[in-house]
Amino acid sequence: MNYDKLNNPVWHSLNEVHKKFCVGNDNVKFYRPKYSPFGSFTNYNTIDIYIDKYADLTPIFFVVGEKPMISDNIHLIKQMICEQMILDKEVTIDIEENIVELNTEKHKLDLYNLVNLVQPGYFMKNTIAMGSYFGIYKNNQLVAVAGERLKMNEFTEISAVVTHPNHTGKGFAKQLIAYTINHIVNGCKTPYLHVLETNFKAINLYQKLGFTIQRKMNFWKLKKSTLQ
Numbered sequence: 001m002n003y004d005k006l007n008n009p010v011w012h013s014l015n016e017v018h019k020k021f022c023v024g025n026d027n028v029k030f031y032r033p034k035y036s037p038f039g040s041f042t043n044y045n046t047i048d049i050y051i052d053k054y055a056d057l058t059p060i061f062f063v064v065g066e067k068p069m070i071s072d073n074i075h076l077i078k079q080m081i082c083e084q085m086i087l088d089k090e091v092t093i094d095i096e097e098n099i100v101e102l103n104t105e106k107h108k109l110d111l112y113n114l115v116n117l118v119q120p121g122y123f124m125k126n127t128i129a130m131g132s133y134f135g136i137y138k139n140n141q142l143v144a145v146a147g148e149r150l151k152m153n154e155f156t157e158i159s160a161v162v163t164h165p166n167h168t169g170k171g172f173a174k175q176l177i178a179y180t181i182n183h184i185v186n187g188c189k190t191p192y193l194h195v196l197e198t199n200f201k202a203i204n205l206y207q208k209l210g211f212t213i214q215r216k217m218n219f220w221k222l223k224k225s226t227l228q
Contacts, residue, residue, distance in 0.1 A: 001154050006084060006192060006214060009150050009157065010040035010064045017151035018130065023057075025050060033058035034126045036149070044069045055224045060121070063220045073225050080219040082194040083203060085211040090185045091178040093209075096171075099179050102133040102145070110142035111135065111160075118162045133160065134179055136172050144172035146180045156184045158193040161202070177209060194219075 005012040014022040014029040021035045028047040030039030037058050041047045048071045054061065055074060070076065102111050108128050114135075115123040131148025144167060149159035158180050163173050184191040194217055195202050203213075 001190065003214075005152055006086070006155065008040055008042070008065050009084075009152070009155070009192075009217075010038050011042060012152050013150040013157075014040075016153045021130070023054070030054050030061070033061070034124055035130060036124060036127055037061035037122060038150075039063050040065050041068060048074075051222070055222070060221070060223045062122070063222060065218060067218065067220060068222075070222065074222050075225045077221040077223055080221065081197045082217045082219060083197050084192060084194055084214045084217045085203070085206050086190065086192040086214045087181060087209070087211045088190055089210065090182045091209050093174065093178045095175050095179060097136045097175055099134050099136060099176060102128065102135050102142075102147075107133075107135070107142075111145055111147075114142050114145060114164060115160050115162050118165070119160075123160060127160075131156065132180075132183060134176055134183075136176065138167065143167040144176055146173070146176035148180065148184065151189075154189060155192055156187070156189045158184070158191055161193075174205060174209070177206070181209070 011029055021031050022029050023032055024030050027043055027045050028039060028041040028050045039054065040063060048069045051068060052071055052073050102108065111128060111133055112123065112125050131151055133145060133147030135142050135145040144163040146161045147159060148156050150157035161173055161177060181191050
């Protein structure tokens with residue numbers, strides 16, 4: 001297993017399982033914006049030119065990994081430093097809730113609305129096409145979700161771990177993460193994730209489930225300079 005690919009997970013996902021979602025060239029690759037506003041690069045040669053072009057497709061987006069070279073047309077909104085965490089085995093915990101795979105049109109809309117309620121700005125209506133997503137419903141309302149985002153041949157990223165603000169503290173996230181972990185492991189892949197380095201509560205939960213910190217990973221949030 002080539003763990004070095006986790007140094008540049010967006011790039012390798014777009015070269016492997018998610019190749020069909022890719023726009024870019026030999027130096028820089030992005031997801032088509034209707035799926036995810038994420039991109040990455042392997043060297044600095046002319047990447048500023050392509051980033052300008054991508055900004056015409058979606059005004060706000062992220063470059064994951066090393067700090068990109070950008071032109072005067074692009075503004076750096078902020079740097080988000082995450083812990084990249086990895087796990088190499090199944091998790092055994094009691095799953096008390098009814099967890100459903102989100103695959104109907106209603107599920108997809110509920111997923112989009114919940115993620116953007118809690119963590120707006122990165123989850124698109126077509127992001128669900130990138131992997132499997134799972135949720136817990138209460139009284140016909142989607143209250144917690146988790147799923148898959150970046151996918152390589154050997155690794156799958158867990159993402160969109162979200163609980164509605166009115167339903168936190170009930171153990172929903174823990175059960176959904178464990179369910180998603182086991183779904184990935186049973187598919188013969190290794191689960192990993194990214195979490196803000198200041199989100200100590202989430203990091204503690206992931207560590208209790210068996211995740212270990214692999215490295216720091218930067219998410220550079222960018223926009224067109226003309227935007228106010």
